[in-house]
Structure formats: C-alpha cells, structure tokens
Amino acid sequence: MSNRIVECVPNFSEGRHAETVGALVEAVRSVPDVYLLDQTMDPDHHRAVLTLAGLPDAVAEAACRVTKAATDRIDLSRHGGEHPRVGATDVIPFVPIRGVTMQDCVTLARQVGQRIGNELGIPVFLYERAAVRSQRVQLEVIRQGGLRNLAERMATDPDWVPDFGPRVPHPTAGTTVVGARLPLIAFNVNLEAEDPEVAHDIARAIRFSSGGLPSLKAIGVSLASRHLVQVSMNLTNFEETPVHVAFDAVKREAARRAVRVAGSEVVGLIPEQAVQRSSEFFRTMERFDPSFVLEHRLQMAMKSD
Template identity: 50%
Template sequence: MDRIVECVPNFSEGRRRATIERIVAAIESVAGALVLDVHADADHNRSVVTFVAPPETVVEAAVRAVACAKELIDLREHTGLHPRIGATDVVPFVPLRNVSMEECVRLAHEAGARIWDELAIPVYFYERAALRADRTNLEDVRRGGFEKLRELVRSDEKRAPDIGEAKLHETAGACIVGARPILIAFNVHLRTDDPQVAARIARAVRGRDGGLRFLKALGFKLETRGMAQVSMNLTNYERTTLHHAFEAVRREAERYGVAIAGSEVVGLVPQAALDEAAAYWLRLETTPSAAVLEKRLAAALRERDSMASGPKPLATLVETLREQLRELSSEKALTAREALEELDAVSAQLAATVRQARFERARGVEREAALKSSANLLLESIRLAVQALATTEIAVEELLDAKQALLALRAADIAQVAFALASVARSGVLQNAAHLDDEETAEEYRARANELFSQARETAARITEMSQLDRS
C-alpha cells in the first residue's frame, strides 16, 4: 500500500472470544484491510483492534466493524473497568503513510455520518475531528459513561451528539469517532491489590493534574490478576516517552512502598518509542536503531533493490537523451548536454546526502548537528536542481530555434526529472527542520528551501509551456 491509514477501534467486549473474532472477520472482509493486532482484556472487558487500510477502504472496514459490534454487544449487560459509552466505544483514524491529518479528519466525519445513517448509532467527534472545542479530549466526551449519558443526553443540550438524535442507541450506545496522531496505550502493574494506591499514582503522574504533560492515566484493580494497574495513554510519545511514564509511576509507587510487577503495551507501538526506552535504560551513546542487525540488513537490502530497479527509468532517460544529443552535431545540443551533466550532479548530491545522514546516525552524531548537516546538503541539492533547470531552459530555447522540436521535447524531459529531484530534496529539508529544537534555524531552512523550490517550479513551468506551444 502506497497510502496507509491506521484505525484502532475499541470494543466493549474482552471476554467472549467468538464475539471478538467475528468483529475481526468483519474488518478483514474488506479488500485491503489488514488486522495487525488484537488486544483483549477481561478485567477491562474491552478489546483494542489495530488494522490498516488505504484511505479508499478504511471507512468501509470501520463501519462494518461497528455494525458487527452493534449486533453482538449489549451495553445494558456489559460490565468492566474501562469507561465506555458505546459497544464500539472509539474509532480513531491515524495517518501512517502518505496521508495527511486533514484527510483523516475527513475520513472520520465520513465514518461518523455512515454510522448514524446506516446503523442509527449517534456519533460524537473528538481529537482533531472534534466539531466543538470542549470535545477535543476523549475523557470529556465519555464522562459519566453509558449509564449516565443515556439520561443526560435527553435533557442537557451540551451532551447532545454531533450527529444523530439526542438519544443513545438502546444496546449499542454511542460511538466516538476521531482523527489523531499515533498514541501509545501503556499499563504498569503494581504489587498491590489496592486500587486507591493505583488511583493516587495515576493522579500524580497524569498531565491534567500537574504530572507529565502528554500523559493520561487512571488507576484500577485487576481482579483476575489480584493486583492494581495504572492504565496510561501517551498522546505524544516523543515528548512524554515510555521511560518517562514508567519512571514516574515507579517513583510514585515507592512513596507507598509498592514495587512494580511489570508493564504492557496495548496494541502496537512505534519502533522509535522502544529505541528511546532502550537508549535510556542502557545508557547507550549511539542511536539504538543503528545498532540493530536486522534493521541494518533490511535497510541494506532495500537500498540494493532500489538501486537495482528504482533508478532505471532515470538512468534510461538520461542515456536516451545522451544518444540523441550525440547524433546532433549542432552546437545547439551543447547546452542540453551541460544540463544532463548538472542533472547528474543533483542525483549524486541527493545520494551523498542519504549516505552522509546514514553515516552520522551510525556513528552517533548529536541529533541537532546531524539534522542541520543533512538539511544543508539537501539545500545544495535543490540549488543544483535549479541550476540544471536554468541550463535546460536555455537548451530548449536554442533547440527550438534550430528547428529541432523533437530533441527539444526530449531535453524538456530533463526539466521534469530535475524538478522531481528538487521536490524530494525540499521535502527532506522540511522534515529535518520540523525536528530541530532551534526554531530560528529551522525557519531559515524552510524559507531557503521554499525560495529555491519556487524558482525550480517557475522554471519547470516555463519549459513545459514552451514545449507544449511548439507542439501545438
């Protein structure tokens, strides 16, 4: 899949395996939907299903899952530790690959409309898809749970759903649909069966009560395990990391003379989050991912395969152009040949940038310095692309003057390649700038990259216009 959306619906059922399997089957019945993980918890009586799909089919898979849950789950008979207002309690859409947050917001709104229109389940929108500021936080939407909300929704306009009647579905309740970044659900188990200790620890570590900013937490007692649990959501795992959350719970637990029994991740977790935790606990002086054999091997194989297959169209294009230019003895072909040489320089610069970035990561160069080094190399790539485009523009003009229209069209192809390379390099600069702590320098990089890219786009547009006018 070139474009991937992650969807992580939570269902109010964690004990009946057959029910969970039927919901999973409903998701998998949609072409392109892949279920990656199913986490069922009997104490919470809740299941978290993680699946991915292209944006074209992810809503269909989500709606089928909600429909299945409506058929199989009756909230009037449901009990469990976790707060909930629906048989399908939450349905978040998360951008993973080549999909924007804005697109996920549209997908969430589309899913919400279908859930009401087709299933008569009222819908609330949260996080980035929220239609009201007071519904951004999930806990604000879900406050009171199914039992209280089904009464309040009839009398309190502030609790009315975003889509649907001011009345919860009799058995399926309501559904909370949203769009959000990647979230990590992380639980720490305590060597005590006192839920009050877990609750006090949760209050101490969570952001809304003065703890870690991007951390949400609740305390429970797990009857099946005979111990208490601090259940947490890390809403920005890069700012509040797994080890930050674990250490905060551990320190608070020590105040009550309670030891940590273990921890668990609910659903899936980005590799970067585990790398950060490994670096912290092991006091690594190099980037953890750079030391992983399997990762290095996979990267090397991908690079080998891309070199074997990916650049062929570019290499073929350049060689074809060279052959045609060699056949033309006119001096008018000289500038086009120069453009090809400059295009080669752009490609070589981009390849060098990738190698340099990989080398700096491998030898543990300080993060900020590595980002700046890569950004500077990428800016040089854009500058070279602009130079190649300027030379190509002159070449196309001269070839058209020499009545070499076909050759001018072939030379114009150089512009499209150079512009594509400039676009790739600009994206790299913007990505590096987004991760810099030095915002002033980051803004300088963004401004320079956008300025150069604008020049590249304008020149490429002029070349395209010239070649099209000649054909007409």
C-alpha cells in the first residue's frame, strides 16, 4: 500500500435494513486498494456510516460505486428518520490522512461530485473546503429545511443551482453533498428523558452557532426505540473543543434540567490525538475500545492485506 492515504466517510439515509447496508459494503469492497475500516447503522437516526481509506483514486472510485449502490436501493421518498438529510447518499466527505494535502481531497471531491451528477443524474452540492460558493461551506446550511426546502431553493434561487447534475432532485435519491474537510468526531450523549425538547434545548445551549462551544455542532433527537433522547454532536476541531469538554457541557446542561445522562458513544472512528486529548474520559467511557482509533484500525487493515 502506498504512503498516500485518503479517508472517506459516506453517510447514507438507511439504518433499518441490514441487507441494504450489506450491499453498500460490497460495493466498497469491490474496489482494490480500498480498506473498509468501519460501518455503523442506527434505526432511530435511520442512517448508516461507512469509513473507508486507501489510495486516492481508488477511494474516489469506491465513493462513486457505493453511491450507485445506494441510488439503486434507497428510496428517500419513503424515508422517516431523526437525522437531517437531503439524499440517499447524503454526504461524502474526503479527509487527508497521510501523504496527501487538503487540496488533493478538494480535487477528489470535485471529481467525484461531477461523476455523480453526470452518471447518476443526482444534483451535487460541494461543501466545506471543496465549496465554490461561500453560502455552501456549512453542511447544515445546505440541509436547512430538508430536501423539500432545498428543492425550492434549487428551482427559484440562482445562488442554489447545484454544482453538478440537474436542477431538480433525483426522484428517489434526492441530492448528494460532497466535500473535503479535516477529521471530524461524531459524538452522542444519551439522556434519560423522552421529551425531545430536552435534547433540543441542550443542543441549542452548547452549539457554537447559538453562542456555545467553538467547533461544536449539535442537534437533539428522539431515540424512541430506547425511550431516550440524544444530543448528537459533531466536533469539527477537537483541539478547540475536546470530547470530554463536550460531554461535560451536556452533563451540566442536563443537570440543570434534572435529567440524568444514560451514556455516550463515538460514531465511527476517532483520531488518536483526540483520544489523547481526552484520555481520562476515554479510560472511563463505557464500550470504548482502542480499535475505534482510526490509526489503529488502518494499521490492522493494512497488516491483514
């Protein structure tokens, strides 16, 4: 394996049908020089996340193949889940890991976005470092109001013409957002409550856009199957807001509302530096395993090749 490694973390609007996620996994595994490092699915969020890494061109090919597989199998018009979404293949970020630059990932993102638009007829919006329009840098701005709202903007606002593909959503796959970014940590804290407003209020209190912690995005969701609610967070810069600081903020806001924390989880993989930054927290975290560390998982995958 080359010393040039790119990570890709595609998110799909499917978390309830294992056979569908299995088909996505097989699409990734069909490409040489790509390692599938992790896969998760959640029925309440109705979302699946795959983590793959490998040679840049191979990872780009895998991203295109898995998007095709999702387009063939996921009907967004029948979708009902807690997580915000605008597409069957909702978002495809590329992340530089080793021997590649952010600009390399920007180039990959734009190439993949163009292929998805041209070959699959899906509108594509570029975001984060790959964005070519300032209003599309933030993923939450693109997804604001869901697919229906985005479709209205696409049809009526010249500033929201897709970067690639048609100007109307695909009838079953919707749209896809593709970009390049730094490593992101998806971190959730579950609360012993059933009223989703509790989680919404706490998310609003701690996220940066509402005056909270820097580099922290948060939403509140209901985990109906578990009779809990959840503060679902993305930490876009763990140096500015480490995992333990985010956890303490949720715990503090929950205590103010007389709500207990039921547990926490990292979704997908986490950079080793982030674990070191919050080492005491991870030593006591339930269900945390060193194999969740990105570098460890990649090393093990390459050894077994």
